[in-house]
Amino acid sequence: MASGDGIQIPSRLPLLLTHEGVLLPGSTVRFSVDSPRNMHLVSQRLLKGTSLKSTIIGVIPNTRDPEHDTDELPTLHKIGTAGIAVQVVGSNWPKPHYTLLITGLCRFRVSSLLKERPFVLAEVEQLDKLEQYTTSGTEGLKAEDGELGELSQKFYQAAVQLLGMLDMSVPVVAKFRRLLDSLPRETLPDVVASMIRTSNKEKLQVLDAVSLEERFKKALPMLTRQIEGLKLLQKTRKMSPDNEKRVLSVRKGGVFPGRQFSLDEEDGDEDGDDTAALERKVHGANMPEAAFRVCLKELKRLKKMPQSMPEYALTRNYLDLMVELPWSKSTKDCLDIRAARTLLDNDHYAMDKLKRRVLEYLAVRQLKTSLKGPILCFVGPPGVGKTSVGRSIARTLGREFHRIAVGGVCDQSDIRGHRRTYVGSMPGRIINGLKTVGVNNPVFLLDEVDKLGKSLQGDPAAALLEVLDPEQNHSFTDHYLNVAFDLSQVLFIATANTTSTIPPALLDRMEVLQVPGYTQEEKVEIAHRHLIPNQLEQHGLTPQQLHIPQDTTQHIISRYTREAGVRSLERKIGAICRAVAVKVAEGHRIPKTDHTLTTENSSEQEDIQVAPPEMPIVIDQLALKDILGPPLFEMEVSERLTLPGVALGLAWTPLGGEIMFVEASRMEGEGQLTLTGQLGDVMKESAHLAISWLRANARTYQLTNMVGGPDPSEGTDIHLHFPAGAVTKDGPSAGVTIVTCLASLFSGRLVRSDVAMTGEITLRGLVLPVGGIKDKVLAAHRAGVKRVILPKRNEKDLEELPANVRADLDFVTASNLDEVLNASFDGGFPGATSARTRPQLSSKL
Numbered sequence: 150m151a152s153g154d155g156i157q158i159p160s161r162l163p164l165l166l167t168h169e170g171v172l173l174p175g176s177t178v179r180f181s182v183d184s185p186r187n188m189h190l191v192s193q194r195l196l197k198g199t200s201l202k203s204t205i206i207g208v209i210p211n212t213r214d215p216e217h218d219t220d221e222l223p224t225l226h227k228i229g230t231a232g233i234a235v236q237v238v239g240s241n242w243p244k245p246h247y248t249l250l251i252t253g254l255c256r257f258r259v260s261s262l263l264k265e266r267p268f269v270l271a272e273v274e275q276l277d278k279l280e281q282y283t284t285s286g287t288e289g290l291k292a293e294d295g296e297l298g299e300l301s302q303k304f305y306q307a308a309v310q311l312l313g314m315l316d317m318s319v320p321v322v323a324k325f326r327r328l329l330d331s332l333p334r335e336t337l338p339d340v341v342a343s344m345i346r347t348s349n350k351e352k353l354q355v356l357d358a359v360s361l362e363e364r365f366k367k368a369l370p371m372l373t374r375q376i377e378g379l380k381l382l383q384k385t386r387k388m389s390p391d392n393e394k395r396v397l398s399v400r401k402g403g404v405f406p407g408r409q410f411s412l413d414e415e416d417g418d419e420d421g422d423d424t425a426a427l428e429r430k431v432h433g434a435n436m437p438e439a440a441f442r443v444c445l446k447e448l449k450r451l452k453k454m455p456q457s458m459p460e461y462a463l464t465r466n467y468l469d470l471m472v473e474l475p476w477s478k479s480t481k482d483c484l485d486i487r488a489a490r491t492l493l494d495n496d497h498y499a500m501d502k503l504k505r506r507v508l509e510y511l512a513v514r515q516l517k518t519s520l521k522g523p524i525l526c527f528v529g530p531p532g533v534g535k536t537s538v539g540r541s542i543a544r545t546l547g548r549e550f551h552r553i554a555v556g557g558v559c560d561q562s563d564i565r566g567h568r569r570t571y572v573g574s575m576p577g578r579i580i581n582g583l584k585t586v587g588v589n590n591p592v593f594l595l596d597e598v599d600k601l602g603k604s605l606q607g608d609p610a611a612a613l614l615e616v617l618d619p620e621q622n623h624s625f626t627d628h629y630l631n632v633a634f635d636l637s638q639v640l641f642i643a644t645a646n647t648t649s650t651i652p653p654a655l656l657d658r659m660e661v662l663q664v665p666g667y668t669q670e671e672k673v674e675i676a677h678r679h680l681i682p683n684q685l686e687q688h689g690l691t692p693q694q695l696h697i698p699q700d701t702t703q704h705i706i707s708r709y710t711r712e713a714g715v716r717s718l719e720r721k722i723g724a725i726c727r728a729v730a731v732k733v734a735e736g737h738r739i740p741k742t743d744h745t746l747t748t749e750n751s752s753e754q755e756d757i758q759v760a761p762p763e764m765p766i767v768i769d770q771l772a773l774k775d776i777l778g779p780p781l782f783e784m785e786v787s788e789r790l791t792l793p794g795v796a797l798g799l800a801w802t803p804l805g806g807e808i809m810f811v812e813a814s815r816m817e818g819e820g821q822l823t824l825t826g827q828l829g830d831v832m833k834e835s836a837h838l839a840i841s842w843l844r845a846n847a848r849t850y851q852l853t854n855m856v857g858g859p860d861p862s863e864g865t866d867i868h869l870h871f872p873a874g875a876v877t878k879d880g881p882s883a884g885v886t887i888v889t890c891l892a893s894l895f896s897g898r899l900v901r902s903d904v905a906m907t908g909e910i911t912l913r914g915l916v917l918p919v920g921g922i923k924d925k926v927l928a929a930h931r932a933g934v935k936r937v938i939l940p941k942r943n944e945k946d947l948e949e950l951p952a953n954v955r956a957d958l959d960f961v962t963a964s965n966l967d968e969v970l971n972a973s974f975d976g977g978f979p980g981a982t983s984a985r986t987r988p989q990l991s992s993k994l
Contacts, residue, residue: 157275158231158254162207163190164269165249166223171210171352172230174253174277175328175336176343180208183246184215189267191247195234204234207257207273211353222265228357231257231275253339255279256359276359300365301334307372308341314379335361338368345375424452427468436476440632444471463569470576471630475583479590479638483547484515496541497534498678499671503527503662507542522590522640524617526598526656528648529664530805530924532714535644536596543592548640551582552594555609559602564612566629576629579616579636590638598655599645610652617641617658646803665923666713666805668951669706669931676702680719688726695729696765697722704770708780711931713805713924721777728776729766790902794894796973798886799907799929799937800878801921806928808905810872811883811890817855818866826871829879836869838910839887842966843895846914850970851979852895861895882919884910885938888966889973900973905929906938914966922946930954938963938972 165180165187172178182188194203209229215221236250255277263270308329315322321344328340342355351371358364431444447464454461483489489511493504506525514520527535536552543550555578558564566577575581582593601610615621616636624633648656667675681697710717768776790797794813799806822840824833840862843852847861854865869887871878885908893900907925909917918940926947929937935957939947941964947955961972970978 158205158257158273158279159202160272161263162205162231162257162271162273163194164207164209164225164229164259164271165190165251166209166212166225166269168211168213169349171349171356172208172232172251172253173339173343173352173356174230174255175332175340177235177250177252178343180249180251181246182249183244186266186268188245188247190269191237191249193267195237195249201233205231205254206234206251207259207271208232208251208253209259210349210356222262222269225259225262225269225271227259228276228359229257229259229273230356231255231273256356297362297365300362300369301337304337304341304365304369304372305329305334307369307376308337311345311372311376311379314376338364341372342368345371347371424448427451427465427472430472431468434472434474434476436471436474437633440471440476440630443632444468463574467569467629470580470584473584474580474630474634475587475589476634478588480548480588482511482514482590483545484511486511486515489545492545493541496544497538498675499667500534500538500664503538503664506660506662507545511546521619521637524619524641524643524659526643526645526648526651526659526661527664528645528661530666530713530803531646532712532716533664533666534714535664536594539592539594539642539644542640542642546592546640549586549588549591550594551586551591552596553578553582554596555613556597556600557602558609559604559606561607561609561612562628564609564616566627568628569631574629576627579625580627580630580634583634583639589635590640592640592642595641595643597645598643599647599650610655613655614658617643617655619658663923665949666927667715668927668954669703670953671951672706672715672718673699673702675715676706676718676722680715680722684719684722684726688723688730690726690730690733693765694733695726696767697725698767698769701768701770701773704773705777707931708782709773709777711782713927725768725773725776729768732766790900793897793899794890796886796890796893796900797905797934798883799905799925800880800882801924806921806924806926808928808932808934809878809883809886811886812870812872813867813890813894815855815865815867815894817864820862820864821866822862823866823868825868826874827877828871829877831881832871832879832883835881835884835910836887838884838912839891840867842888842910842912842914843891847895850892850896852892854895861891867891867894880919881909881917882907882921884908885916885963885966885969889969892970892978893974896979898974898978901936901975903933903935904938904973905932905934905936906969906973908938908940908943908963908969910966916940916963916965916969918942923949926950926954926958930958935959936961936972938969940964 165182166184167180167182170178170180172180182191190206194206198204207229208231209226211226212223215223230253232251232253234249234251236248238248240246240248255275257273257275260272260274263272312322312326312329315325317323317326325344329337332340338355338358342352351367354367355364358367428448431441431448434441434444436444447468451461451464451468454464486508490504490508493507497504506523510520510523527538529535539552540550555563562577564577564579566580567574576584579593583589583591595613598613601608601613603610615625619637622636622639625636626633643659645651648661676697677699681702685691685695705721706718709721712718774780794815796811798809798811800809801807822836824836828836843850844860844862847853847859852861853859854861854863856864858864869890871883885906888910889900889906907919907922909919911917922939922943923946926937927950936959938961941962944962947960961968963969963972967978
């Protein structure tokens, strides 16, 4: 590599073909290679070589190597740069490739290609001297009087001028300064062009400039452009040179001003004005004394803090939140009780208990202005309007409304917020909600509070204790704020499907209002007042185009839905609207048999056509079947009570009341009891209680086993099943139903087909009260039951039932199982009367 002419590169060089990036002599560039030829060059030459000569390769710019290993070689750029590979890094993601760090040495010209595969090997001619990068600046180009000397002097002065405008604390700028002092001037065009912001096309022009004079002429305009751009930036932003140095950014070893700003983007004056504006907001926020002191302390820290510090943004965000919170902003309540009653009646049908509670609150507010906001909990099945009535209450009071869905929340920080010591900390949902509504007396709806989770991050239900406690929430402390905020004027409304999953401590802090399911008559009213008009509007229809009679609505409710709420009913009405919208949009003439309610014979119907689309299309039961399909539910339950050993019970679920069949059969065996139907422990114990009581009173009620023996379970296996088998069931209220079912099985008599019952039993034959009476009775009413047997102590719950339901049903209140059996069978049950006059407690257990 050394000769009389100086240091020489090898005459034969392997060539690295690159498309992006230009390597200039004196610069260091990182290349990523993944094409076959380049990969072979790295693996067979660089990685296997043992001498310094093997690390020198030629880099040919502006040449894309084919991605597939083909024989055709693309046209090569004639001028390249010999470089030494200082680092090789391999990776397999996202595909196999190598990353090379190459330092440029000198230019060369490709004389001829020696081979093309597995990598390109070429005969090259060296164009630059390597010594210029190893000698000091004084031994390089002499400042002769020719044009080249003038160009080099002008270029050097421009480089010094650019250096004076840059920040010497930046490592790349310091490196630029060292190179400017140490390298010969003939190398400056290459070094400067590689460090300032230039395009690959401009760097290629510098690379192709073989003569030194031409190289200076190509690089000087680039350097001048950078200086002018920096001056223009100073002028437009009116920044001092010290501040200008801070807006420069560094990329790939180059220093360039202009488009990318990495540090302070606002000058000191603007920052001062902004801080002063924030201080004025703090003084005008009318916050309590404790919060005001905290804000002043944080503001003092903010003024002493440079904007480049990460804590500056955190402190600024905290102060912005503090001034945006409604410490003293509130809305004025609308206390007109008459107008409130009218608005509530227009928005919701039924729900008398909820409306009465809201009117009571308004009345007390008229008498006492400093009343704390109540904390209500609406408990009821889905679809009965708990969430919508909360929104209606806010509109009635003239307050802002904010809904917080807490179902599935399992982190207490969602309620109380994160401490500011954490990265990405933020306030909890309560404080965020107050910031959103902008007043301190909104209506907050905590939706699905019975579905709160629990995890390692804490218990959000425990965090809600402070929020929902009237004695504590006047000083609610969010972890992010770390100062007390008064929530006593907020009207909190929680919704839940059941109270069983709400922790007792949280339930104790709320006023629980039960929201039962709707009766069929209430659903008809709701459909014609609210659901049908809303669906017509959503589907672009008018009452002049579609009419649904009340008997059709009743048919939908009884045969196509079975729910406590009205969501399924609304979906069915939406399906009808969509079917009618298709016909209206098509504009076709439709046979009247499909979409109108008529009693004409078929011959006349075939000839008659409907009126134009502006006439109302009336939905009858025939059209209902075409649109919604066959009915999903049968109203008559008598078909399933055709054999002894079947009884009808009533169950309560979070979705409302349900009817529940209990089936029993017996076969020869060893007296075993089999229970199926996904039963809980309490229900299994009720079955054992029923068996024991019936065995103890078998002689009184003339119950026998399969061969006529006095013990019903002797030599007999009994199987009790509770359909549907996939639904989990538990609770004591099925006790009377199991007794009636087994009494029917042992006596061979049929239970009345129109009787449903509920109640807990004891070993002495007493019937104890149970819960959910209204939901259970409404379910029986929906199913077409005529007689309902209830515990005597549940008689008070019948007052909550609508008058029409009480009129349709025959209620039998029983205090013991004798009365239950008498009411369950036609003509009474044998032995029941004597059992009441001569009570006998005997057991064979």
